[in-house]
Amino acid sequence: MKYALLDRGDRLSRELAEQFHTMAKERGLTRDDQAPDIVLSIGGDGTLLQAFHRYRDHVDSLAFVGVHTGHLGFYADWQKDELPELVELMAKMEPTTVSYPLLRVEIITDSGTNVYLALNEFTLKSVEGTLVAQLNINDEPFEMFRGDGIVVSTPTGSTGYNKSVNGSIIHPSLEALQIAEIASINNRVYRTLGSSIILPKHHHCDIVTAPEEPLAIGIDHLVMQFDEVRSIICTVADEKVRFARYRPFPFWNRVREAFIGFDQNDSSASWKRKK
Ligand code: NAP
Ligand code: MN
Numbered sequence: 615m616k617y618a619l620l621d622r623g624d625r626l627s628r629e630l631a632e633q634f635h636t637m638a639k640e641r642g643l644t645r646d647d648q649a650p651d652i653v654l655s656i657g658g659d660g661t662l663l664q665a666f667h668r669y670r671d672h673v674d675s676l677a678f679v680g681v682h683t684g685h686l687g688f689y690a691d692w693q694k695d696e697l698p699e700l701v702e703l704m705a706k707m708e709p710t711t712v713s714y715p716l717l718r719v720e721i722i723t724d725s726g727t728n729v730y731l732a733l734n735e736f737t738l739k740s741v742e743g744t745l746v747a748q749l750n751i752n753d754e755p756f757e758m759f760r761g762d763g764i765v766v767s768t769p770t771g772s773t774g775y776n777k778s779v780n781g782s783i784i785h786p787s788l789e790a791l792q793i794a795e796i797a798s799i800n801n802r803v804y805r806t807l808g809s810s811i812i813l814p815k816h817h818h819c820d821i822v823t824a825p826e827e828p829l830a831i832g833i834d835h836l837v838m839q840f841d842e843v844r845s846i847i848c849t850v851a852d853e854k855v856r857f858a859r860y861r862p863f864p865f866w867n868r869v870r871e872a873f874i875g876f877d878q879n880d881s882s883a884s885w886k887r888k889k
Pocket of ligand 1: 657658659660661663684685686687688689734735770771772773774775776778833834835872
């Protein structure tokens with residue numbers, strides 16, 4: 615079993631990374647940054663997103679594992695004091711892997727086409743102010759958008775930026791993408807749907823902007839500026855990302871732990887008992 619490791623760069627994450635390497639060596643695990651079977655991320659979701667983008671050309675042949683060091687760590691299964699247990703399991707068992715859908719984003723500009731894979735989402739904003747963009751679904755005009763921006767997310771990204779703009783949370787067994795609005799202008803003159811929409815795998819969405827409008831394009835944690843964009847095509851990617859599960863952690867438990875916490879559940883249980 616070959617592994618690679620990325621840490622968040624803070625002191626705790628760096629210390630844990632060192633501890634991991636030492637324990638891994640004792641257990642006979644091989645460190646291989648070029649062709650790992652498992653990529654370990656020690657930090658938060660930002661670290662995992664970085665790890666994903668570093669190894670995105672090899673997503674078919676490896677699986678990710680996340681370790682928390684504070685912060686949210688929606689993608690992380692392991693707490694910082696559980697490293698010995700994790701190393702032990704990595705050395706002795708073949709993990710179950712779960713596969714999650716990714717988003718494919720094709721950006722067509724006057725000077726060429728760029729293709730990106732996103733684990734969380736693609737965001738589109740104007741550098742100069744209000745974004746004006748036409749949205750086509752399956753090559754049919756759907757709406758003209760005016761507002762702060764558009765977020766197109768994957769199911770596992772649906773709990774990220776998408777959630778802050780009132781999108782739904784989608785279970786990652788559904789191969790879908792979600793389009794959500796950021797502060798759309800809605801009045802007598804301008805109209806968009808207002809709710810987020812979810813497209814299945816065989817559909818696609820084209821976003822057409824004026825080529826003279828400079829755009830700020832976000833792919834997960836990365837933001838890039840693009841000029842002379844003609845259109846952007848979003849689809850569910852053929853590739854999937856795999857996560858190694860050495861113990862189960864169902865998606866809805868993950869959502870509850872990240873957003874509701876345990877206390878709330880306890881108090882509602884006692885409220886029920888009193889009734
Ligand atoms: P960040 O500013 O640290 O991220 C913002 C928060 O989103 C952090 O608490 C992060 O967790 C959490 N997060 C990331 N992916 C998530 C997911 N799939 N489900 C639930 N929470 C998630 O920046 P970052 O760490 O580089 O992460 C980039 C991501 O932040 C973007 O992909 C986007 O989803 C999200 N974001 C959200 C907003 C917003 O809600 N208004 C704005 C910009 C970006 P950690 O603390 O563990 O990193
Ligand atoms: Mn972060």
